[in-house]
Amino acid sequence: MTPANPKLKNRIGESLSGSQIIWEALVREGVEVCFGYPGGAIMPAYDAMIQYPIHHVLTRHEQGASHMADGYARASGQVGVCIATSGPGATNLVTGIATAMLDSIPMVCITGQVPSQLIGSDAFQETDITGCTIPVTKHNYLVTEPEQIAPTIREAFYIARSGRPGPVVVDITKDAQQKSCVFEWSDEEIVLPGYRPDYAPLAEQLDEAVDLIKNAKRPILFSGYGIIKSQATETLKKFIETTNIPVACTLLGLGGFPATHPRNLGMMGMHGETWVNKAIQDADLIIAVGMRFDDRVTGNLKTYAQNAKKIHIELDPAEINKNVRVDVPIVGDAREVLEALMPRVENCDRPDWLAYIDEIKGGSAVRDIKNLPDLGKLYAAHVIHDLYRFTEGKALVVTDVGQHQMWEAQYYKHDYPRKLLTSGGLGTMGFALPAAIGAKFAEPDESVWVICGDGGFQMTAAELSTCAQEGIKVNVAIINNGFLGMVRQWQQFFYGGRYVATPLLSPDFVKLADAHGLTGLRVEKRSEVEAAVRTAEATQGTVVIDFRVEQEDSVYPMVPAGADLHNMIERPGKPGGSEHNPIFETGKDD
Amino acid sequence: MSQSVKRTFAVFVEDKPGVLNRVASLFRRRSFNIDSLNVGATHEAGVSRMTIVCDADEDKAKRIEANLYKMVNVLWVDDITHKQSINRVLALIKVNCNREQRDEVLKICDVFRARAIDMSPDRVTIEITGPQDKVEGLVSVLRPFGILELVQTGTVAMTRGVEKHELAHPTVPASRNSAA
Numbered sequence: 001m002t003p004a005n006p007k008l009k010n011r012i013g014e015s016l017s018g019s020q021i022i023w024e025a026l027v028r029e030g031v032e033v034c035f036g037y038p039g040g041a042i043m044p045a046y047d048a049m050i051q052y053p054i055h056h057v058l059t060r061h062e063q064g065a066s067h068m069a070d071g072y073a074r075a076s077g078q079v080g081v082c083i084a085t086s087g088p089g090a091t092n093l094v095t096g097i098a099t100a101m102l103d104s105i106p107m108v109c110i111t112g113q114v115p116s117q118l119i120g121s122d123a124f125q126e127t128d129i130t131g132c133t134i135p136v137t138k139h140n141y142l143v144t145e146p147e148q149i150a151p152t153i154r155e156a157f158y159i160a161r162s163g164r165p166g167p168v169v170v171d172i173t174k175d176a177q178q179k180s181c182v183f184e185w186s187d188e189e190i191v192l193p194g195y196r197p198d199y200a201p202l203a204e205q206l207d208e209a210v211d212l213i214k215n216a217k218r219p220i221l222f223s224g225y226g227i228i229k230s231q232a233t234e235t236l237k238k239f240i241e242t243t244n245i246p247v248a249c250t251l252l253g254l255g256g257f258p259a260t261h262p263r264n265l266g267m268m269g270m271h272g273e274t275w276v277n278k279a280i281q282d283a284d285l286i287i288a289v290g291m292r293f294d295d296r297v298t299g300n301l302k303t304y305a306q307n308a309k310k311i312h313i314e315l316d317p318a319e320i321n322k323n324v325r326v327d328v329p330i331v332g333d334a335r336e337v338l339e340a341l342m343p344r345v346e347n348c349d350r351p352d353w354l355a356y357i358d359e360i361k362g363g364s365a366v367r368d369i370k371n372l373p374d375l376g377k378l379y380a381a382h383v384i385h386d387l388y389r390f391t392e393g394k395a396l397v398v399t400d401v402g403q404h405q406m407w408e409a410q411y412y413k414h415d416y417p418r419k420l421l422t423s424g425g426l427g428t429m430g431f432a433l434p435a436a437i438g439a440k441f442a443e444p445d446e447s448v449w450v451i452c453g454d455g456g457f458q459m460t461a462a463e464l465s466t467c468a469q470e471g472i473k474v475n476v477a478i479i480n481n482g483f484l485g486m487v488r489q490w491q492q493f494f495y496g497g498r499y500v501a502t503p504l505l506s507p508d509f510v511k512l513a514d515a516h517g518l519t520g521l522r523v524e525k526r527s528e529v530e531a532a533v534r535t536a537e538a539t540q541g542t543v544v545i546d547f548r549v550e551q552e553d554s555v556y557p558m559v560p561a562g563a564d565l566h567n568m569i570e571r572p573g574k575p576g577g578s579e580h581n582p583i584f585e586t587g588k589d590d
Numbered sequence: 591m592s593q594s595v596k597r598t599f600a601v602f603v604e605d606k607p608g609v610l611n612r613v614a615s616l617f618r619r620r621s622f623n624i625d626s627l628n629v630g631a632t633h634e635a636g637v638s639r640m641t642i643v644c645d646a647d648e649d650k651a652k653r654i655e656a657n658l659y660k661m662v663n664v665l666w667v668d669d670i671t672h673k674q675s676i677n678r679v680l681a682l683i684k685v686n687c688n689r690e691q692r693d694e695v696l697k698i699c700d701v702f703r704a705r706a707i708d709m710s711p712d713r714v715t716i717e718i719t720g721p722q723d724k725v726e727g728l729v730s731v732l733r734p735f736g737i738l739e740l741v742q743t744g745t746v747a748m749t750r751g752v753e754k755h756e757l758a759h760p761t762v763p764a765s766r767n768s769a770a
Contacts (some may be wrong), residue, residue, distance in 0.1 A: 130608065134615045139662045142608075159662060194604060194665045318656035321649050 005030075007053035012185050018146035018177040019048035022110065025153035027052055028185060029108075031081050033441045035059055035068035039085025040125060042112030044177035057441065057470055060462035062089050064434035066096020066109065067460070071398060071438030073105045074421040075446075077231075079160050080438060083110040087125030090171070091132065095428060097167045098136040102425025103252060104225065106165035108156050115175040116144040129171050138166030144173045146181040158190045163197025164316040165229065199317065201332035201340060208328045209287075209311045210344045216285035216309075218353045219245045222268065225424075226290010226315060227256035228417040232335035236289070237261070239338050244350045246357055248276045250291045252424040255414035265357065269297040270559045271406040274568050275361040277559065281566045282356075283308045290314065290334040293323040294425070299565035313337045380404060380479045380549040382526050384451065385411040387477060390533040396439055396446040398422070398474075400432035400456035403485035406555040408451050430459030436474045437466060447475070447537060454480040454506045461512070467542040468516045475536040476544045478509055481551045489554040493569065513544035522546045592648035596625065598677065598747050601640040601658060602666040605631065609663045613640065616661065622646065622654055626744030637665065641746045674750040680719045680743045682707075683729065686736035687714040695735065702728045713738060 008027050016024065022045050026034070033055045038046045049056060059065040062084045069080030080100075084093050090111040100107045114123040130142045139159050141152050149172060156168040213219065227236055233256055240247055240263050247257050248268040257264055266273040268280060277299075280286070286308045291297070298304045304324065312319075312326040313334055320329040330337050384407050387395070393413055398421040399405040405422055414420045421439055423431040432452040440448045457478050467474060479485075488502040513520030519539050523532045523546070536543040556571035603609045610629055617624050625643040632639045646654060651669055658667045687695045688711070695714055699706055704718035718728055722745060729740065 131611070134608075134612055135619045192662060195662045196659075316656075316660070318653060318660055320652070320656070322653060325649070 005053055011183055014183055015180050016183040017044070017048060017180045018149050018172065019044040020051065021146060021149045021181075021183055022153065022172065022177070023048055023052035023054060024183060024185070025150045026081060026110075027054060029153065029157045030078065033057065033072065034081040034083055035065040035072070035438065036083030036110075037062050037065055037085070037089060039087075039089045039112065041086035041114055041174045042083065042089070042110075042172075042177075043085075044174060045083070045110070045112065045172070055441075056083075057437070057466065059434065060465055061460065062092030063095050063430065064437075064460055064463045064466065066093040066107070067099065067428075067431050067434035068438035068441070069107050069109070070096055070100045070103075070105050070431075071421055071435030072442045073100070073107055073165075073438075074103075074435070075396060075418055075439035076442035077229075077418065078442070079106040079108055079157055081108050081110070085112045085125065086114055086129070086171075086174075087127050089125075090129040091127055093169075094132060094136065095426075095430075097133055097169065099423050099426045099428040099431060100167040101136045101138070103423065104165050104229065105167065106160040107167040108153070108160050109167060109169045110153075111169060111171045112177070113142065113171045113173040116173040117175070119144075119173070129169060133169045136167070137169050138164075140169035140171065142171045142173075144176050146176050146179045149176065150183065150185055154186070155190060155192065159192075159195065163195075198333075199315065199331045201330045201337050205328055205330045206337075206340055206344070209330060209341060212285055212309050212311060212328060213243065213245075213287070213341070213345055217350075218279075218283045218356075219243075219285040219287065219350075220265075220279055220283040220308075221245045221247050222250065222286060222288040222291050223247050223253040223257045224250045224289060224291025225252035225256070226313075226334040227253060229290065230315075230333045230335040231417075232290075232338055233257065233417050235335050235338045235342065239342055239345065242342070242347055243345050244348055244354065245287065246279065246354065248272070248280065250294070250297060250424070251409055251422060253291060254409060254420050255417045256290075258415040259413035260415055267409050269294075269565075270299070270561070271410070271555050271557070272297075272559075273410075274557050274570065275357060277565045277568060278360050279357050280305050280308075285309050285311070287311045288313065288326075289338070292316075292319045295323070295561075298324060299559045299563055303564040303566075305565075376525075377550045378524060378526055378529075378548060379553060380407050380481065380547070381411055381553075383477065383479060383523075383529055383547045383549060384408050386526070386529040387449065387451070387533060388412040390530055391447060391449065391537070394447065395419070395449045396421070396443060397449050397451055398432045398436035398439055400450075400452035401427045401429045401486075402453045402456060403481075403489065403553075403555050404451050404453050404479040406486075407479070410555075412451075429453075429456040432456060433460050433474070433476065434463045434466075436476075437463060437470070437472065440472050440474050444472075448473075450474055450476040452476065452478055453485055454478055454482065454509075455484045455504055457509075458506065464513065464516045464518060464542065464544070468518055472542065473540065474542050476542065478544065478546050479549055480506065480509070480546050481549050481553070482506070483551060485553075486555070488552070489558075492552070492554065493558070494560065509544055509546040513542075516542075519543040520546065522548065524548045594645050594647045594650075595671065597644055597646045597651050597654075597669060597671045598675070598745065599640075599642045599644075599654065599658070600666075600668040600670055600747060600749075601642055601664060602632070603629075603638050603640060603661075604663040604665060605636050605638045606663055609638070610640075612661055612663065613642075613658070616657055617642075617644070617654075620653075620657060622650070628744035628746050630746075641744065643745050668749075670747060670749050675747050676750060677721050677745050677747045678719050679722050679725050679745050680717070681725045681729075682739075682741050683716045683718070683732060683737060684739040685714060685716065685732045686712065686738060688712050691735060695732070698728070698731055702731075704728055
């Protein structure tokens with residue numbers, strides 16, 4: 001809490017400007033790096049920044065700043081901080097704020113506001129950013145007096161990181177930054193009368209859950225982001241190794257339970273594994289931990305897991321019975337609840353249920369990647385699978401949104417938490433590169449890989465310039481198929497193959513990297529993938545690899561939006577099919 | 591699924607700028623349709639009380655309650671739909687009324703325990719407080735005279751007996767009962 005940072009002089013009791021107090025408060029909250037973009041209404045704060053031990057990363061767009069703060073928070077588990085000016089600066093943050101909100105990411109956004117006497121006058125660069133962000137923040141504040149700054153920032157961090165985390169906006173008027181007051185800082189516990197983030201599970205609910213688990217013949221456990229958020233990986237492993245309950249992961253839950261663990265079935269939902277979705281439909285008990293039954297996970301709710309009793313372990317009471325009616329809701333922290341259940345569950349081998357799942361896995365247990373006909377072309381799935389092999393599954397991968405994101409989820413096996421950062425809830429294209437920059441600042445020793453499409457990359461490609469200016473290294477794998485691939489896939493499946501507004505002309509990404517003084521590589525054959533990955537890992541500074549992949553490949557399997565979970569579109573020519581091409585066997589799938 | 595009925599929530603909030611906006615924004619964003627919303631001060635400094643009436647089944651009511659609790663400025667939420675409670679609306683009704691009709695209109699007011707609070711040669715203004723259906727009853731009886739203007743408040747509601755609201759968060763809302 002208080003001056004953990006030895007570089008910070010103790011100035012409590014001194015008269016400081018509001019601007020100084022902003023940084024005093026941020027440093028006291030443990031902030032070392034923040035991402036932002038200056039402008040008129042936040043200039044006093046920027047002017048005071050140089051007095052404080054905070055590294056500021058100048059982004060190329062405020063959206064980049066919010067995604068960087070988000071990536072920093074996802075990689076570290078700490079609160080990410082971004083800062084912007086009023087008006088357009090603040091509104092440009094909103095996409096990143098909404099992204100963080102839907103994925104429960106702790107973030108504090110400081111925005112400048114026009115002087116308080118001008119509020120409401122449509123002043124230059126005035127927007128009502130607290131009004132704008134009410135629906136996409138956990139909470140927000142408008143601060144008009146310097147005395148309010150320190151306590152408000154403290155509260156903002158507390159709210160952002162406690163309970164179900166989320167973004168908090170603190171909008172500070174220019175005059176509040178300029179005026180001075182006596183700086184005060186309290187380390188006492190924050191008490192907000194209307195805010196209780198910590199729910200303890202009720203004993204009777206735990207009893208009911210224990211009974212259901214004991215009597216289940218075909219149980220399945222869902223591992224969501226709540227497992228990662230509550231650092232429940234080890235607890236979950238013990239729980240699963242005792243109960244032998246197979247685990248299915250949500251997209252954001254990937255890495256929360258090791259992908260290579262024998263009880264891990266893989267990802268569920270729209271682009272989940274067929275056997276996972278079938279197992280869900282056949283289960284008699286679902287234990288959903290730290291997830292929220294998103295529509296991309298359930299498909300048609302009327303036919304969803306009809307035979308299963310449902311236990312929902314979730315920190316946020318408002319998620320209970322929101323999408324799926326559950327039999328036993330347990331409101332509490334995932335790790336605490338699992339720890340409470342752990343001594344009360346029995347060893348169980350479940351040979352029949354596990355054998356049944358093995359049976360429905362069948363030939364598809366080895367993913368269809370090996371069976372893609374090799375026509376001398378490069379498939380995105382190959383690129384990602386090779387990336388997994390050549391980085392030995394240890395990279396911190398940040399994906400964008402679209403086909404490559406699903407391929408990454410399918411082919412890059414994450415054994416550790418916080419090694420896959422992806423915009424799951426909001427599905428924000430342009431997320432990957434800036435989020436990866438934020439992640440690299442949080443975890444400078446990690447090998448950070450961006451996997452993105454040619455479309456999403458171009459949304460925030462300007463942040464390459466930030467990489468160059470900061471001298472930081474991330475590796476960018478552009479899965480370049482010349483289309484907005486996921487939309488094109490939907491057009492192919494559901495819109496009569498009319499490719500409206502999806503063919504995409506891109507600049508020469510190698511030259512683009514070069515123009516930034518960075519390294520660019522191009523890969524057109526599978527045989528070149530390994531060399532490119534190794535070159536990228538060995539090169540100093542950010543490397544952009546343009547993977548020219550097969551243009552009209554689709555992500556399989558797929559549950560069409562709103563369809564029954566067990567009715568999946570599978571890859572044509574899948575194992576055993578007539579189009580199966582044995583030339584393409586590559587040996588082991590790991 | 592239980593049936594959708596008119597629900598009444600008593601919601602205690604911190605008296606801070608923008609709280610009404612936050613609550614209204616929540617109902618809009620989650621597609622919870624508000625029938626009426628009333629807000630005013632309470633006897634405790636810094637605490638306002640809202641009475642919110644909306645259509646919801648049992649599940650939705652629990653979610654409304656849980657979502658209200660997620661708001662930092664919301665102190666206490668009480669779904670008083672099925673509790674013994676007093677619900678009141680206040681309405682002012684200006685109605686055509688000449689000298690010959692006056693006795694009849696005043697008699698109607700007596701029946702409904704309404705009061706004439708203003709009068710001119712050709713019209714009368716009536717004040718009524720009571721449950722929504724009583725107000726609607728009076729309006730329907732007055733309608734043949736010709737209603738010139740009508741204004742009414744949203745419902746304000748209070749449980750009977752003494753229910754001590756501690757103005758602090760209760761334990762786990764919304765998770766119990768909802769699964770029954």
